[in-house]
Amino acid sequence: MRLKKLLDRFMYRDRATVYRYCEASDGLADDYEDVAVYEDIPCKLSQYGKDVTLDKTDMAPSIHENLRMTCNPAYDIQPNDYIVIQHQGQEFRLSASQPFRYPTHQEISLLRIVNKREVGV
Numbered sequence: 001m002r003l004k005k006l007l008d009r010f011m012y013r014d015r016a017t018v019y020r021y022c023e024a025s026d027g028l029a030d031d032y033e034d035v036a037v038y039e040d041i042p043c044k045l046s047q048y049g050k051d052v053t054l055d056k057t058d059m060a061p062s063i064h065e066n067l068r069m070t071c072n073p074a075y076d077i078q079p080n081d082y083i084v085i086q087h088q089g090q091e092f093r094l095s096a097s098q099p100f101r102y103p104t105h106q107e108i109s110l111l112r113i114v115n116k117r118e119v120g121v
Helices: 002-011
Strands: 014-023 032-056 061-071 082-087 090-096 106-114
Touching (some): 061 090
Antiparallel strands (some): 032 061, 061 106, 082 090, 090 106
8 A cells, every 4th residue: 555655654763662471482380571572663653642640659659651653554563562662762661552553554552651760759
């Protein structure tokens, strides 16, 4: 499809590696590991809404950011996949929600949780 090629060429300037929590290959019971299911896939990371929520718990405050990844619908990204995105010299480590697929692309809401150690609180 022509539109998909245009999206790949002009819109998807970021790169993502998608990890999935899977049973370990050694076959031991209750042994799981993060496995890279896709590496260096073209995508676009963007914000939606400007709300940054600050939750205070007994342990520490956490900041929740809502971001969105757009990519080709051929990639089978699943809820709770862990995604590392390279965006304009920055690295984002995010958790995926249910993808919303269109014929030309898919949109995946992502959640980034920052704990107090990362923000210096």
